[in-house]
Amino acid sequence: MYGKQRDLFEKYNNQGKKNHKKRCFLLEKKAREIKIDVIKMCYEVGPKRKAHPGGALSAADIVVALYFDIMRIDPSNPDWKERDRFILSKGHACPVLYAALANLGYFDKKQYKSLRRVGGMLQGHPDMRKIPGVDMTTGSLGNGLSAGIGMALSARVDKKNYRVFVLLGDGECDEGIVWEGVMTASKYKLDNLIAIVDMNGLQSCGTVKSIMPTDSLIDKWRSFGWNTIEINGHNMSEIIFGLELASSYTSKPSVIIAHTVKGKGVSFMENDNAWHQKALSKEQYEQAIKEIKGAKQNV
């Protein structure tokens, strides 16, 4: 965050209100629980059907802020028509979505064991028909933003106030359809659509820089007519601030470019792309849980 946005944030962060500190404190606590569940799922799934822990952890703080604070949802009524929608366009990060949904009570945590198993509820990538609380089937990269546009346009036709949040990866921005969607959202001035780019700088086969550089991603989105906000995607106060600021903007869609670390919170996973898709050994599992539990509070 720079300039005016930074000033706004400083003011926001230092409003001295205990409530804000408490809010962030509780969310950070919740984020640790969610990350532990992610690790659990990625461990229990086993090496035969390995899940994607790296990308799930880089998105975890953002997903927690959305599901446990920002979004208007009703876990007892997953099909509530007025609810805010969330689309995990980088669908492979789904363990974090599953953990958030289970912790909110959309389904029982027992389902963690069904991940990637025949007859199980938790599919390898999010499935809106099988998993309560999943608003859109995703997994094939690049497609979530345009689905979000359809939802945001639908809200407009129905005169409903719900917002649509779409979480993308920075590697995912290689996909041409992302930019088709970026143009369309801008054309229709979808201020009820908020995109978040989980910019961890890594994609499946290497760094984003080496595979397909998406330099100055924020400038690209801005030049397509979006409000842009840049945050540290692991600082709860900045995440909350960014999401609230984005929600307050009118007549334009907003994107939050979140600087993140792939594998965040587990030292041996951080920035190591081997953890893009890999199961944990027992020792690694124990070590990871220990590290997440012992993580220092930011606030």
Added chain:
Amino acid sequence: MNKPLRKLKGQSRMFETMYSTRKAAGETILELAREGVDVAAVAADTSKSMFTHLLKEDFSERFIEVGIAEQNMMMVAAGLAATGKIAFVADYSIFTSMRCLEQLRTFAAYPNLNVKVIAGLGGLSAGIEGATHLATEDLGIVRCIANMVILAPSDAVTTKKAIRASVKHQGPVYIRVGRDPSPLMFDKSYKFEIGVPVIHREGKDVTLIATGIVLSEVLRAAEKLKREGIDAGVIEVHTLKPMLKPELIEKAAEKTGNIVTVEEHNIIGGLGTVISEILAGKGKFNIKKLGLQDTFAESGTPEELLIKYGLKDYCIVKVVEEMIIKK
């Protein structure tokens, strides 16, 4: 039995009234909106050609133009459908079946969303544009996607009925329509039921089976054959999937033993394949598949191409004659 409007008398042509099925499709979407059905239409810069621009005037919020971006178009439709809309996607069949195939498969068909695809310029109807714009594989491509319903209505009346039936169906539907005005064959009494083939004529010598607007050629062929003393039955298979009454095909096949399938499509994957699948293991039949014999098409008027690929009425007559003589 659905009876065609006019039969051939003497040498005069059958079905002189012409009406474009893509136009009928666009008009139906507008009618539905006026009736209060919760529809929306997404376009990729072909709205004037696909007549979805009709919706724009009175229902501007329900008409969405995403530019020349078909994948985006399909995804926006999926998002609209995921929030309760009957989302129409209207574009050329070459694009709806290929350019955004994965979006159709993974985000409309897999979650069984109410995305209704109006696939224009189907078959040889876009002939003049050449092979780049001629989808002669679309039915086969889309047919192997689970949850998909595939319709190929034969004229403007049946197109309207097919679209209305698609709206009542929960899930994705692919509706192939043509380009230029094509013969108007039926009136309001035509009964359209998804999955149920229509028997237009009973016959004892040969069974002609057609899908889409080429049905007019087949009905003309049957009349010509009659004058030669050959009794040809005609069955219209407007639903490539699902097939709810295979017994209608089986019975006709048993009766005549001779089957000719006629389609503006590669004979691989389309109607010929559907009929072969139904009849496999059911007996000994003489089956001839008319369509593109595993080739690409080329530029030409639809009429010229129908002749080139042997789908004109007299081409069908010739095939039947040979079939019956051989027998």
